[in-house]
Amino acid sequence: MRKSLFGYGGTTRAIAKNFGGEDGWDIYDDKFSEISGDEWGNTLLPPNLFVPEKSSLEIPSPGFPPSHELVKNAQNLISEYDYFYQIYGDKMPFTVWISGTNGKTTTTKMTQHLLARYGSVMGGNVGVPLADLDPNAKIWVLETSSFTLHYTNAATPGIYALLPITPDHLSWHGDFAEYERAKLKPLAMMGENTVAILPKIYAEAATKAKVISYENEADLARFCGVNLNDIAFKTPFLTDALLALAIQKILLDRCDARLLNGFVIEGNKLEEFRDARGRIWVNDTKATNIDASIQAVKRYEGKFLHLILGGDDKGVDMRPLFEALHGTKVQIYAIGSNTDKLMKLAGEFKIPAVKCEFLNVAVGEIDKNFKFDGAVKAGANDENLDEIALLSPAAASLDQFGSYVERGDEFKKAILNL
Numbered sequence: 001m002r003k004s005l006f007g008y009g010g011t012t013r014a015i016a017k018n019f020g021g022e023d024g025w026d027i028y029d030d031k032f033s034e035i036s037g038d039e040w041g042n043t044l045l046p047p048n049l050f051v052p053e054k055s056s057l058e059i060p061s062p063g064f065p066p067s068h069e070l071v072k073n074a075q076n077l078i079s080e081y082d083y084f085y086q087i088y089g090d091k092m093p094f095t096v097w098i099s100g101t102n103g104k105t106t107t108t109k110m111t112q113h114l115l116a117r118y119g120s121v122m123g124g125n126v127g128v129p130l131a132d133l134d135p136n137a138k139i140w141v142l143e144t145s146s147f148t149l150h151y152t153n154a155a156t157p158g159i160y161a162l163l164p165i166t167p168d169h170l171s172w173h174g175d176f177a178e179y180e181r182a183k184l185k186p187l188a189m190m191g192e193n194t195v196a197i198l199p200k201i202y203a204e205a206a207t208k209a210k211v212i213s214y215e216n217e218a219d220l221a222r223f224c225g226v227n228l229n230d231i232a233f234k235t236p237f238l239t240d241a242l243l244a245l246a247i248q249k250i251l252l253d254r255c256d257a258r259l260l261n262g263f264v265i266e267g268n269k270l271e272e273f274r275d276a277r278g279r280i281w282v283n284d285t286k287a288t289n290i291d292a293s294i295q296a297v298k299r300y301e302g303k304f305l306h307l308i309l310g311g312d313d314k315g316v317d318m319r320p321l322f323e324a325l326h327g328t329k330v331q332i333y334a335i336g337s338n339t340d341k342l343m344k345l346a347g348e349f350k351i352p353a354v355k356c357e358f359l360n361v362a363v364g365e366i367d368k369n370f371k372f373d374g375a376v377k378a379g380a381n382d383e384n385l386d387e388i389a390l391l392s393p394a395a396a397s398l399d400q401f402g403s404y405v406e407r408g409d410e411f412k413k414a415i416l417n418l
Contacts, residue, residue, distance in 0.1 A: 002026045002054055006070045007061030008044070011080055014131035015059065016042045019087075026055070028070055059083055062125070062147040065172050079148050084130050085155035093137050095155075096247055097124075097144040099183055100163020102292045103240045106265065107163065108143040110244035113263045114256060115139055124148070139251070146173065146182040156189045159250055160209070161197045161243050166291035171315040195250050197243060212250075217242055224255045232261035236295035237270075268408040270296060275415050279370055284392035285408035289314075290321040293394035297328065304329040304387045306366040308359070310336035311395030311407075318342065321394055322349045331369065333362035337399040358400070359391075359407065363414040 005012040008029040016025050017040050024042040028050050036044045047070050058074040071077065078086075085092060098108045105126055112122040119138030123130055126143040133140055142157075146169060165183050173179040187196055187207035194209040203213035214220045217235075220242035221228050233241045241263075245255040265271075271283040282300075287293045288311075297305065307330050309321075318338070322345045325332075332353040334342040339357050346353035356362040366389045397407040 001056035004028065004050065004055040004058045004074075005042075005061075006058060006068070006074075007064050008032075009061045009063070010127075011129045011131075012059065012061050014129035015080070015083070016040055018131045026050075057083075060151060062145055062151075063172075064147075066150065077151065078153065079151035079155070080130055081142075081144075081148060081152045081155040088135060091135070093121075093135065093140045094158045094251075095140045095142060096120075096159045096161065096251075097142050097157035097186065098161045098163075098243075099144045099146070099149065101166045101168050101289060102287075102295065103163045103236060103243075104143045104145075106237060106269070107161065107240040107243050108141055109266070110240055110260060110263050111161075111247050112141045114244055114248045114260060115141060115251070118252065146179055149182045149185050152185065154189075156186060156191065157194065159195045159197070159247055160186050160190065161247055162199065162202070163239065163243065164199050164291070166289065167316050167320075168289040168291075169314060197246055197250075212246065220246055224249050226255050226257050230257045233265075235299050236292075237265060268405055270299065271408070273412070275418060280388050281411075281415055282388060282390045282392070283408045283411055284390060285397065285404045285411060287392040287394060288396045288404060290316060290318060290394045293321060293392040294324045296390060296392040297324065297330070300388050300390065301328075304331075306331055306333065306369060306387065306389040308333045308335060308356075308362045308366075308389075308391040308411075309394055310334045310338055310342055311393045311397050312336065312399040313338045313341070313395040318345055318394065322346070322351065325349070325351055333365055335359050335362050335400075336393070336395060338395060359410055360414045363411065363418070367418050 003025050005025050005027045008027055016027060020040050020042055026043050026045055028045050028047045030047060032044050032046045038044060050070055052073050052075045056076055058077045059080060060071055064071055098104055108126050112120055120141050121133050121137040122141045123133045124142035125145040165180050167176050169179055184205055187205045190207050190209035192208045196207060196209040197212045200213045200215040203211055212223060217238050224245045231241050241260055249255050268283055269286045272280060274280055284296045287296055309332055326349050332346050332351055333356050334353055335356050335358055339355060343353055343355050354365050356365055370387060391411050397404045401407040
């Protein structure tokens with residue numbers, strides 16, 4: 001019987017490299033048209049050669065959808081998390097899983113920032129596959145996607161920190177109910193000596209874990225015993241910061257706000273900068289769903305926003321975003337494959353909008369409409385500026401760009417060329 005991997009991405013390549021054994025793995029990927037091999041002795045095959053009866057184990061790349069023929073035909077399918085749970089058993093490091101819709105990466109990195117001195121390593125969806133993590137580390141801090149959770153049926157975390165759940169990846173999961181079910185799945189498997197930090201709406205979910213629920217940042221601050229004014233981060237990063245502190249408190253009975261305040265937010269996420277005329281532009285290209293964009297708009301409440309929206313919305317209904325924008329001071333600049341959908345909604349909600357289709361066109365239109373009044377002078381602060389230009393697309397980038405990073409780079413390049 002052979003062991004099988006579905007997909008040849010970062011997760012499965014790391015498994016193939018580090019855990020191949022003498023016989024190696026059979027690796028199936030749509031990009032393989034004939035049988036070949038890789039440098040670690042594994043066999044690369046086209047999907048049509050997969051024979052379920054000859055496979056004792058199948059591990060999919062996290063992004064492999066349930067609708068894929070390989071997944072539907074698999075008889076022994078487990079997740080990457082389940083695989084290492086089987087390998088390490090009781091010797092597996094203590095694990096912290098961090099999930100939710102928005103803020104997973106920032107919360108994971110903030111948690112690692114707080115726990116690194118205590119022997120933690122960071123991985124999962126944040127970029128380091130579990131196969132590349134040190135099994136002798138004391139703690140694994142894992143950003144955990146809904147894709148991985150969908151396929152996980154045995155592994156459980158010691159601490160599960162869940163950010164709010166809002167619609168995302170609906171084309172992969174099928175609908176919001178399935179997406180939400182994946183996010184809540186670990187709770188039913190967690191034992192009595194585990195802890196779950198959950199939005200209050202899920203506080204009554206069936207679980208043996210000790211539940212710590214929160215409705216807002218104030219609830220988390222009370223649990224941590226910190227003053228909100230002592231935290232250097234603003235919405236939406238404030239929730240991320242407080243969740244990281246809550247994890248530290250559970251593990252170590254301390255909350256090191258001063259250490260946390262030294263954490264530097266990654267680029268492409270509410271990244272503020274000024275153009276040659278001193279006007280503020282914000283690169284929030286990583287906002288690939290509506291909730292992330294809603295949170296960005298809340299951050300600039302009271303300002304007039306020149307808001308660039310659009311891209312591949314992954315089948316999500318954009319109406320809740322427009323409901324949130326209704327009544328705010330905003331003009332929309334629509335780009336990407338869902339441009340016409342955005343323009344139609346803007347008309348329905350009577351929100352001013354400009355049909356741009358392309359990002360550089362949107363930047364040019366904002367440049368013409370930005371009513372800059374020369375407020376930036378020596379000693380002036382951002383609070384004196386009444387207008388903000390914000391790229392927060394509420395959609396993925398692959399309709400026009402290679403990645404959200406490329407979209408952000410093109411945004412900054414277009415501004416530099418004004």
